Amino acid sequence: MSRVGKLPLPIPQGVDVALSPSEIKVKGSLGTLVRPAHALVTVKNESGKLMFAPANDSAEADAMSGTVRALVANMVNGVSKGFERKLNLVGVGFRAQAAGNKLNLQIGFSHPVAKDMPEGVQVVCPTQTEIVIKGADRQVVGQIAAEIRSIRPPEPYKGKGIRYADEKVVIKETKKK
Incomplete structure (x- = not known):
């Protein structure tokens, strides 16, 4: 059993x-x-x-x-108690701003990206490069965090992008001449 x-x-x-x-x-x-x-x-x-x-x-x-x-x-x-996931933005000029149930991201694209939060999920930005997603349903909180990360996942050469707070990004070595 x-x-x-x-x-x-x-x-x-x-x-x-x-x-x-x-x-x-x-x-x-x-x-x-x-x-x-x-x-x-x-x-x-x-x-x-x-x-x-x-x-x-x-x-x-x-x-x-x-x-x-x-x-x-x-x-x-x-x-x-609730569940929370923390995300960090790494990159020059990368910013996040929470406005109500909407998350506005400026992450190096030619346009800002807006992400709506579902019912029961709150998003908070303690600083411009940190995102905290809170909610009662563990699956929904994790799914929203994964969707936000997938907008700009960390790239392997400079590490720029959106990553989980506890995520370690392995930086590749650049091409030699």
């Missing part, structure tokens, strides 16, 4: 979990997240802890119990 799926998931103070046969709804101070329930996994709330078990003895049900537990753990974490 999945080792992750065996672990009970404690529900922190201020988080409500509603279980139904068709969906799992988690509500907290930072919002509400809903995920469809998986048919191969049974979820039970036992005295403030969620228990996940495979519905049958198949290997797929066993694997899905750990997957569903990890996804619900991310939902519980997201509505209580």
Whole structure:
């Protein structure tokens, strides 16, 4: 059986979990997240802890119990603490500016680039070369960060572009004469 799926998931103070046969709804101070329930996994709330078990003895049900537990753990974490991704802009004249739910980027193109943020995701620019993306849904926060990075990924010769804060870019050696 999945080792992750065996672990009970404690529900922190201020988080409500509603279980139904068709969906799992988690509500907290930072919002509400809903995920469809998986048919191969049974979820039970036992005295403030969620228990996940495979519905049958198949290997797929066993694997899905750990997957569903990890996804619900991310939902519980997201509505209580939230998730964030940090991006850095590297390059002369590269600037970012957050205006409401829109991110304006000047990253060396002939035109400024504007990126709209979806519902439940906030973007903050502490400095002109830093972008912080915050939200309750881990998947959405990571996807938005990846989409912003893909506008101008770091190039391998000078390292210019948009990169994650913890990303190490390997700079290639230039061609010799």
